[in-house]
Amino acid sequence: MIVANSLTKRYPGGFEALSGVSFRIGAGEMVLITGHSGAGKTTLVKLIASIERPTSGSLVVNGQNLSALRRSAIPYVRRHFGMIFQDQKLLFDRSALDNVMLPLQIVGLPHREAVRRAQAALDKVGLLAREKANPIALSGGEQQRLAIARAVVNRPTVLLADEPTANLDSASAQDIRTLFADFHRVGVTIVVATHDQSWIEHCQGNALRLDHGRVV
Ligand SMILES: Nc1ncnc2c1ncn2[C@@H]1O[C@H](COP(=O)(O)OP(=O)(O)OP(=O)(O)O)[C@@H](O)[C@H]1O
Numbered sequence: 526m527i528v529a530n531s532l533t534k535r536y537p538g539g540f541e542a543l544s545g546v547s548f549r550i551g552a553g554e555m556v557l558i559t560g561h562s563g564a565g566k567t568t569l570v571k572l573i574a575s576i577e578r579p580t581s582g583s584l585v586v587n588g589q590n591l592s593a594l595r596r597s598a599i600p601y602v603r604r605h606f607g608m609i610f611q612d613q614k615l616l617f618d619r620s621a622l623d624n625v626m627l628p629l630q631i632v633g634l635p636h637r638e639a640v641r642r643a644q645a646a647l648d649k650v651g652l653l654a655r656e657k658a659n660p661i662a663l664s665g666g667e668q669q670r671l672a673i674a675r676a677v678v679n680r681p682t683v684l685l686a687d688e689p690t691a692n693l694d695s696a697s698a699q700d701i702r703t704l705f706a707d708f709h710r711v712g713v714t715i716v717v718a719t720h721d722q723s724w725i726e727h728c729q730g731n732a733l734r735l736d737h738g739r740v741v
Contacts, residue, residue: 526549526585528549529549531581532584533545533546533579533581534572544737546735546738547582548733550714550716552712555715557731557732558716559719559732559733560735560736566687567687570685570686570687573591573683573685573716575591575599575603586605607681607684608685608686609672613669617660620656620658621647621656621663622643622657624671625647625675626639626643629679632679649674649704650670650671655667666697669689672689673704677708686705686717690702698724702724
């Protein structure tokens, strides 16, 4: 469950990217954050991911108030999140499998179990046959699917994504939308910032539209 109350984010320099934003996203819901360029979509996803901190207001995720969290507690909270950002930060000097194993190594999973889980995640996104490939050898859509495998390999309760279908052809974008629908079906809470019109038209009302930093 994600509950925001009067959430405001002012960046250094004074620009207010979000103003008094309130909403409630239930556990297992899938919500698209929509709105014009500069509306505050990325900022909102970054606040939920604890990458940025709110200037005021409260943001409670899975019962924890992120605005009151000590900085040292943030990495532990983030372990419950899977994150897919525009700049995917894939490691181009490692194989696809190594990229997906990384989050599991950080939490200290034994090597053999990490390989098994990472291969299962690659299989889920249709990339198991490419496990040894370097990400540079993958297409844009495949790189995005690799980023999704890495985001879900820790079995997060919340999946956050910023424009995951941007810069993809329509078939690759559809693959990504289908993957998110699959994760939604198994109970993952999903929050996606997107401009993708076909996604917005088919999301059956679960959209949170921002306009100049306010919910409309
Ligand atoms: N680090 C920052 N410092 C100052 N201003 C920022 C910063 N990050 C974002 N902004 C400003 O906050 C506003 C909202 O930005 P944000 O990236 O959240 O919008 P967006 O809806 O995701 O836009 P887009 O669809 O173009 O990605 C913009 O006017 C942007 O210039």
